[in-house]
Amino acid sequence: MAVEMTGKFIQKESPKSFSHSEMAEAVLETLTLPAVVSKDECIYCFESPYNEPLALNASPKHSLNICLNCFQATCNRHVPLHTRVTEYACDTIHSNYLTIAKVEKPKQENVEENNNNKKIKLQVIETSEDDTHNTIWSLQRFNGENVPRTVLLKSTDPDISSTALEKIEKILKAKSQDFEDKKNSWVLEISTCPHTENFQIPSKPENTVNLNQCSSCDLTQNLWLCLHCGNIGCGREQIGIDGHS
Known part of the structure; x- marks a missing residue:
């Protein structure tokens, strides 16, 4: 210009x-x-x-x-x-x-997939x-x-x-x-519960407790141990019964 x-x-x-x-x-x-x-x-x-x-x-x-x-x-x-x-x-x-x-x-077809005598194995491939x-x-x-x-x-x-x-x-x-957001959201954090901090081990019950049967019935499954008195109870509910635990 x-x-x-x-x-x-x-x-x-x-x-x-x-x-x-x-x-x-x-x-x-x-x-x-x-x-x-x-x-x-x-x-x-x-x-x-x-x-x-x-x-x-x-x-x-x-x-x-x-x-x-x-x-x-x-x-x-x-x-x-x-x-x-x-x-x-x-x-x-x-x-x-x-x-x-x-x-x-x-996806490429693996030649081994057509082999009837192939060995089956489990493995994790990154x-x-x-x-x-x-x-x-x-x-x-x-x-x-x-x-x-x-x-x-x-x-x-x-x-x-x-x-x-x-x-x-x-x-x-x-x-x-x-x-990163997903990884941080799944970080396991373990904190102490106040109930466990104040928990006191109960005194040993006078009578021997049978840990294999409910103390109030003959149920031997789904039993619960009371951590305060040591009683063994079941969790079943029936008509007129709230459960023995």
């Missing part, structure tokens, strides 16, 4: 345009990955990235978009909502997403998700509602840099937020 000033022409440089791969490198270079990443279901609904085996050249029906700002996962329907919420709450627009879809691998699913991903930029997204990088691109691939692999292999 040339601009005339006082009879002279000054060459003005045009703004430099960046390729999609360069834009992807810039996005990934500044990322700081958290310890856990939400990547199992949409935070606004229950959409997941898992798909059954696909036909040839078919596109996955289910996918999730991992926000590269807050590392929360949203489905395609709720990406616009997420950008609006974060714009007002964080004063920044969360526009860069790693879109993932997990496609189940076709498998990872990479053994059962293929992961399809793309780095996308959200440009606004009703506007096509810009795909900066795809898992099928032949010339992905090692730096970008390493960063994306770390996101895909990061600990799952959903798994």
Whole structure:
């Protein structure tokens, strides 16, 4: 571009345009990955990235978009909502997403299954998700509602840099937020009951107690031992009887 000033022409440089791969490198270079990443279901609904085996050249029906700002996962329907919420709450627009879809691998028939003389054995085999699913991903930029997204990088691109691939692999292999929540909810905590803290061992009963039969009837099953007096009673209930325990 040339601009005339006082009879002279000054060459003005045009703004430099960046390729999609360069834009992807810039996005990934500044990322700081958290310890856990939400990547199992949409935070606004229950959409997941898992798909059954696909036909040839078919596109996955289910996918999730991992926000590269807050590392929360949203489905395609709720990406616009997420950008609006974060714009007002964080004063920044969360526009860069790693879109993932997990496609189940076709099950291969085991040759041994056709062998009638095969040995039957029980064993526990540890498998990872990479053994059962293929992961399809793309780095996308959200440009606004009703506007096509810009795909900066795809898992099928032949010339992905090692730096970008390493960063994306770390996101895909990061600990799952959903798994961590479930694991923490199932942590067994044992605390002392106040009844056991104040429990006093009763004195030995004067008469020998038969631990094999109810002291009030001949029942020998479902017996209960009173920890205060040592009485053995049953728990059966009949008409007019509340039980001997």
